[in-house]
Amino acid sequence: MQAPFTISDCSRRLVGTDSALEQLSLPLAYDANEVRFIGVKGMGGIGKTTLAKLTFDNLFHHFEVHCFLDNVREVYARDHTLVGLQKKLLFPILREKIAEIWDEGCGSIFTKKCLCNKKVLLVLDDVDQLNQLEGLNYVEALKLFSLNAFRKEQPEEDFWELFEHFLKFAKGLPLALKTLGSFLYTRGQDSWKSELDNLHKITKPTVFNSLKISYEGLEAMEKRIFLDVACFHKGKRITDVIRILDSSFGISSCIMIYMLIERSFIDKDCENKIGMHDLIQEMAWTIVGQESKNPGLRSRLWLPNDIFHVFMSNTDLPNLKYIDLTFSYKLMSTPDFSGILNLEKLGNNFVSLPESIRGLSKLQFLRLERCKSLLVLPHLPSNIKLHIDVDNCASLKRLCDPSKLSICFANLYDFTFNSVNCITLVQDEGWINTILSRILKFAAEGPxxxxxxxxxxxxxxxxxxxxxxxxxxxxxxxxxxxxxxxxxxxxxxxxxxxxxxxxxxxxxxxxxxxxxxxxxxxxxxxxxxxxxxxxxxxxxxxxxxxxxxxxxxxxxxxxxxxxxxxxxxxxxxxxxxxxxxxxxxxxxxxxxxxxxxxx
Incomplete structure (x- = not known):
């Protein structure tokens, strides 16, 4: 006997979802013997994904095959193919045969074959962005804001007047209510009044303004970590991001990452990967962009067009510490690095590197993974903190200048490195010496x-x-x-x-x-x-x-x-x-x- 469509206990704790779930129950009639397509549209931050997940959780047990494909737009933009999404959909059916899906055409054939004559629930999340959908009503907005600001459904008695002003500013948008409420949690009335004064200075308040107010309340180091995560680390495992941030800033970033989660700036999924709402990420990008009209004077570069402009114009980059050139497949070499002496991280798909890289005395990370055409490294900066990632550089022959190979144990470098799948590199006659020289370096450093x-x-x-x-x-x-x-x-x-x-x-x-x-x-x-x-x-x-x-x-x-x-x-x-x-x-x-x- 099938259970009736009901709102789960979990969904009752999520404010403003009851009526929306009830509206979806009729067109999603699971006992209908026909194919139905239902779209939920609206601006970012209003709770479309939350609604979709709750609906899926309530209905999936009525279907033979069920799958929630999240971040469809982002995954397709990254992979330029639907194969990964097709595999996720079909894995519960194909299991070990999933490797037989090697392109979209093959995936389509398997999809039709496997799902034919089956009762299927498929949710595609974030396939497009449209314009408008109404926000929460007053009662729902009050409850959501209070849950985040006071961890209960009603505000403290002394905060009612301040509370009303913040509700008015958020205009019922769940993301603004959640972010502002989390920011104000445990703060006293003086802090609330201070933030309200800042909001009143904004003549035409927008979602960006409400998020920016919360951002301004962060400490200096918290801001730096948040901007790094927004620009470079969304979608990565939390443990990997903490390792990178610890090395970048010379501190323990773990507590700050979880503080950002507590304040709703970032979140984590079931695989412990970092997530972030599109509007919050766009706010971070805007903050970095507002540092200067000239991309070369900004603290972070990640957009291909900005990087291309900077490199092609040979702009000096005194503030730049990190360049992420991942997926820059057409970039074969770089211009002179002499104008970016403070660079600490560099990653790309290079074929060659300029000799000027030797002058980057502050360089700590050189990410060259999957540079499949890279043959040899030039002279590198003498820096004991420098770590080089040459994983999957299948053509790389040497890590040093050939003229030094005649010297016994000449591969004693200052830097450390990764070299997974470097099948050509290990054929070098001095490779065993390289390994032994690393042990010498490790042992010489002491305990x-x-x-x-x-x-x-x-x-x-x-x-x-x-x-x-x-x-x-x-x-x-x-x-x-x-x-x-x-x-x-x-x-x-x-x-x-x-x-x-x-x-x-x-x-x-x-x-x-x-x-x-x-x-x-x-x-x-x-x-x-x-x-x-x-x-x-x-x-x-x-x-x-x-x-x-x-x-x-x-x-x-x-x-x-x-x-x-x-x-x-x-x-x-x-x-x-x-x-x-x-x-x-x-x-x-x-x-x-x-x-x-x-x-």
Missing amino acids: YPSYDKKFTQIVSPRSEIPEWFSNQSVGHSVNVELPPPSCNNWLGIAFCVVFEDPKQNLANPAALICPYTLRQYDEFHIGVLPCFPNVTSQRCKIGSLVLEHLWVFYLPSKLCQAEQISFTTFYDYECKPGLNVVKKCGAHLVYEQDLEELT
């Missing part, structure tokens, strides 16, 4: 490195452990006999692990299906047991590795207390003993004389 501990490791293609690692074993554990406590010249242990992508030799692809979500695990990570507090587990996306890889890392002696070290593979934090990707492992105790031999 408390001055650079990010997350970068004290190397990952690169290779199926054999170098002979230098004296303790070697097949499998996922290795025994190490530790020196006695009286030994004072022991520095630490270097570890080397050979691992593969779980898809490479998997006889049963269904083993990678999560039993809870019924979807394939997105990534795996290798943990070190016993757990070491300063070691980041190696994390990779499933299906991303073309060959077996080495993972090399170093632990100072203060952290080494166990004589048996094992490497366990986790899938979404779940251990699967039959799917351990570690094939071999090795270790080498590093002493002071090792440093002398390497140098």
Whole structure:
């Protein structure tokens, strides 16, 4: 027996949705034997996505196939194809055969075949933007604003007069009510009056003004983090963003990220990825744009047209610290970097880099991943904090000038690097020396490195452990006999692990299906047991590795207390003993004389 259409308990806690859900119940009659298309239109911030999700949650159990495809416009603009959306729709049906969808035409055929004669509920969220839809009524607006400003459905008695002014300013728009209310939460009447004075100075208030008022209430560092997230990090995993921000600003940004979530500037989805309402992101872009009419004088560049203008006009960029050139597929090289001495991050699809990059003494991140035509790096700045990402640079041959290759262990660079899938780079005759020189760098830094501990490791293609690692074993554990406590010249242990992508030799692809979500695990990570507090587990996306890889890392002696070290593979934090990707492992105790031999 089918349950009647009712409003869930969850939806009752969301203000202003009851009447809208009831209006959708009739045209969405799930017992109708026909195809129905229903559109919900309106300006950004009025709650279209919320309404769509609530409707989906209430109705999906009445359908054989159901799917909520969110951010359709954004996904299509990014991928320029519908294949990803088609796969998401059909995965519950096709499972391991999902790989057979390789283009839109094939996806359309499978869609017709799989969904024919089935009862289907499909929601496409954010496929376009239209103009107007009315906001919440007074009672609904009062309730929503109070829930965010006081965490209850009615305001405090002493705040009623101030409360009314803010309601009038928000004009019933849910996003403005939520953002302003979250900003005013726990603040006293003086703060409310101060913000109201600021609002009264605006002659023609708009949604942007209400959001900007909340932004102005942030501390200086909170503003910088918010603008970085809005310009560069929407859609990324929170853990990855926190790592980048920690390194960029030299602080712990975790608490600020969650403060921004608490104040409704950003949100996170079920996959712990950062989300942000379009209007809030547009406000951030406007704030950066208002720094100067000249893009070269702004603090951040991310729009392709602005970057093209700056590069082609050779504009000096004294304020620029981060350039994101991702997806700039036609950009083959860059002009002189001598005018942007404060640059800290750089990322692109380069074929070559100018020699002037050596003058960027403050450069900390050089993102070159997927620069498939890049052959060699020029001289780079001497900066111990510099980290270079050359993942998937399949043509890259060397990390240094060829004239230096004749010097023993000449690959002793100041910088650290990632080199996943760099299949040409590891064929260089000096590559093993490069690995050993990294261990020298890690060990020479002592127990408390001055650079990010997350970068004290190397990952690169290779199926054999170098002979230098004296303790070697097949499998996922290795025994190490530790020196006695009286030994004072022991520095630490270097570890080397050979691992593969779980898809490479998997006889049963269904083993990678999560039993809870019924979807394939997105990534795996290798943990070190016993757990070491300063070691980041190696994390990779499933299906991303073309060959077996080495993972090399170093632990100072203060952290080494166990004589048996094992490497366990986790899938979404779940251990699967039959799917351990570690094939071999090795270790080498590093002493002071090792440093002398390497140098």
